[in-house]
Amino acid sequence: QVQLQESGPGLVKPSQTLPLTCTVSGGSISSGSYYWSWIRQPAGKGLEWIGRLYTSGSTNYNPSLKSRVTISLDTSKNQFSLQLSSVTAADTAVYYCAREGYYRDSSGYFRYYFDYWGQGILVTVSS
Amino acid sequence: DIQMTQSPSSLSASVGDRVTITCRASQNIINYLNWYQQKPRKAPTLLIYAASRLHAGVPSRFSGSGSGTGFTLTISSLQPEDFATYFCQQTYSTPPITFGGGTKVEIK
Numbered sequence: 001q002v003q004l005q006e007s008g009p010g011l012v013k014p015s016q017t018l019p020l021t022c023t024v025s026g027g028s029i030s031s032g033s034y035y036w037s038w039i040r041q042p043a044g045k046g047l048e049w050i051g052r053l054y055t056s057g058s059t060n061y062n063p064s065l066k067s068r069v070t071i072s073l074d075t076s077k078n079q080f081s082l083q084l085s086s087v088t089a090a091d092t093a094v095y096y097c098a099r100e101g102y103y104r105d106s107s108g109y110f111r112y113y114f115d116y117w118g119q120g121i122l123v124t125v126s127s
Numbered sequence: 128d129i130q131m132t133q134s135p136s137s138l139s140a141s142v143g144d145r146v147t148i149t150c151r152a153s154q155n156i157i158n159y160l161n162w163y164q165q166k167p168r169k170a171p172t173l174l175i176y177a178a179s180r181l182h183a184g185v186p187s188r189f190s191g192s193g194s195g196t197g198f199t200l201t202i203s204s205l206q207p208e209d210f211a212t213y214f215c216q217q218t219y220s221t222p223p224i225t226f227g228g229g230t231k232v233e234i235k
Contacts, residue, residue, distance in 0.1 A: 037224075046214065046226055046227070046228045046229050047171070047214055047216075047226040047229075048226070049222075049223055049224040049225065049226070051222070052222075052224075060221065060222040061222060062222060062223040062224075063128070063222065063223060064223070096170055096171075098170075103176070103177070103180070105177065111159065111176060111177045111218070112218050113161040113173055113176040113177075113182075113216075113218070114161070114163070114171070114173060114216075115173050115182070117170035117171060117172070118170065119169075119170060120170055
């Protein structure tokens, strides 16, 4: 059973960088055709996808955040990390890490979906 | 970016009711559409993937349908544990992955 756990500071000052880590257990982060994503949710609002990392280390980012986001992989610790720079109060949210599992349809295309999630970590941006 | 629009944003229903939630995509996403359930202070959980395929362990009262730009999630007989918020998500054109705004199902 795959499990994900977010860790990092609960409070970050405006203009600083928000660093979060997701530790994966129950499976190797570098095996399979999985993506590993960060998603956030401001209080009482919807879900916003931040970006993801493939098992090879390649990344995709949400264009709305791309200039401030870095997602990286540490296979030795079975972890992946998020760095969000120049934060403001608008970045206050619960941050989730999640795995994108998949199934291959009859045409051989991969159909991805978020099948495992961390419990989430609340990060507040405030001085 | 593909915009996902859910309706209604909230609804009130009783145990045993049939509930239908709609999700519309701003362009054709074929059936690259997933549904999630989220309970307060919890992470979302996967219900349906590829528009109509039931994720392992999800009760059969949940079903999904649709293709192109219009999709529905149906709960055939609402149970007490189904009161939650539901989100749709498209994976046809990424990045970015995009979600609908959510539908909150409340007790009548």
